[in-house]
Amino acid sequence: MSEDFRPRRSVLYMPSSNAKALEKAKTLPVDAIIFDLEDAVAPDAKAEAREAAAAAVRSGEYGGRELTIRVNGAGTEWHEADLAAAAAAGPDAVVVPKVGSAAQVRDLADALAAAGAPEHTKLWAMVETPEAIFDARELAAASERLTVLVLGTNDLVKELYAEHVPGRAPILPSLHTVVLAARAAGISVVDGVYNDVKDLDGFLAECEQGRQMGFDGKTLIHPGQVEGANTAFAPSEKAVEDARGILAAWDARTTGVVTYNGRMVENLHVESAQRTLAIHDAIGSLRA
Numbered sequence: 069m070s071e072d073f074r075p076r077r078s079v080l081y082m083p084s085s086n087a088k089a090l091e092k093a094k095t096l097p098v099d100a101i102i103f104d105l106e107d108a109v110a111p112d113a114k115a116e117a118r119e120a121a122a123a124a125v126r127s128g129e130y131g132g133r134e135l136t137i138r139v140n141g142a143g144t145e146w147h148e149a150d151l152a153a154a155a156a157a158g159p160d161a162v163v164v165p166k167v168g169s170a171a172q173v174r175d176l177a178d179a180l181a182a183a184g185a186p187e188h189t190k191l192w193a194m195v196e197t198p199e200a201i202f203d204a205r206e207l208a209a210a211s212e213r214l215t216v217l218v219l220g221t222n223d224l225v226k227e228l229y230a231e232h233v234p235g236r237a238p239i240l241p242s243l244h245t246v247v248l249a250a251r252a253a254g255i256s257v258v259d260g261v262y263n264d265v266k267d268l269d270g271f272l273a274e275c276e277q278g279r280q281m282g283f284d285g286k287t288l289i290h291p292g293q294v295e296g297a298n299t300a301f302a303p304s305e306k307a308v309e310d311a312r313g314i315l316a317a318w319d320a321r322t323t324g325v326v327t328y329n330g331r332m333v334e335n336l337h338v339e340s341a342q343r344t345l346a347i348h349d350a351i352g353s354l355r356a
């Protein structure tokens with residue numbers, strides 16, 4: 069199992085048909101961008117959005133941000149042209165919505181290779197249907213090209229006939245299942261969006277919950293959500309200080325178990341502390 073510490077605290081969607089948003093994103097401290105061709109783009113704007121997304125990826129104007137293109141789903145009239153254009157542009161990843169099975173992941177990886185996508189163009193699968201939740205473990209491990217699972221909580225709530233409520237009780241089993249699947253496969257996992265762009269408190273509570281559950285970050289829909297996600301999904305100063313303290317206590321040990329601030333420290337805590345510091349360093353080197 070390999071782990072990739074590329075920070076994905078803030079993953080911002082934007083309609084690729086929105087020239088203002090494409091421009092604005094160059095100035096935002098987001099870890100990743102999803103140039104959307106799917107839900108945020110009207111049918112009559114799909115072709116223009118496809119060209120704009122490919123041009124944005126090729127522009128070299130987005131600094132070190134991870135750039136991805138969300139294509140329309142398999143089976144739609146736009147899917148093949150989207151995939152071909154994305155493969156040719158060579159973003160960091162192609163995001164595919166409503167992926168339903170491990171077999172579909174393999175088909176998508178084959179299709180990207182057949183379209184000539186460069187090796188560095190990975191596949192991100194959106195998990196947002198009951199089928200995908202039930203197949204999550206196999207789906208997450210289906211291809212080396214698949215590096216990230218992205219929750220689509222709007223579609224999931226719709227498919228379940230559930231409701232969006234504070235605390236997200238109706239979808240917690242699904243969220244946990246997807247985090248488990250990603251961790252078992254050693255890949256990243258990013259939480260769904262918070263729809264009310266004016267409710268910062270509700271958004272921050274959901275970020276906190278997502279981090280506690282193990283998500284690497286959150287998908288976002290508005291610039292006002294970026295800072296909160298970056299803070300929530302970065303190790304806090306206290307977490308970094310504790311991680312350093314744990315490693316120092318461990319290095320100075322004379323037995324197999326030591327304590328740090330009165331708490332037991334074993335090898336597993338040392339591994340967690342090393343991971344915290346690796347994430348902290350990766351975030352630090354983003355804007356260095």
Ligand SMILES: CC(C)(COP(=O)(O)OP(=O)(O)OC[C@H]1O[C@@H](n2cnc3c(N)ncnc32)[C@H](O)[C@@H]1OP(=O)(O)O)[C@@H](O)C(=O)NCCC(=O)NCCSC(=O)C[C@H](O)C(=O)O
Binds near residue numbers: 082089261288289
């Ligand atoms: C939600 C919005 C429609 C709100 O837009 P708007 O009214 O323009 O917001 P503001 O006036 O507050 O915008 C201020 C400035 O910020 C820019 N902006 C806004 N949104 C973005 C963005 N996403 N990326 C970059 N820049 C953005 C505005 O242009 C203003 O710029 P300036 O005037 O120069 O200061 C809008 O935020 C929006 O369209 N958001 C994205 C919606 C989207 O992508 N939806 C699809 C993805 S969500 C999804 O599908 C999830 C999943 O599949 C599921 O099932 O859950």
Ligand SMILES: [Mg+2]
Binds near residue numbers: 107165196220221222
């Ligand atoms: Mg969706």
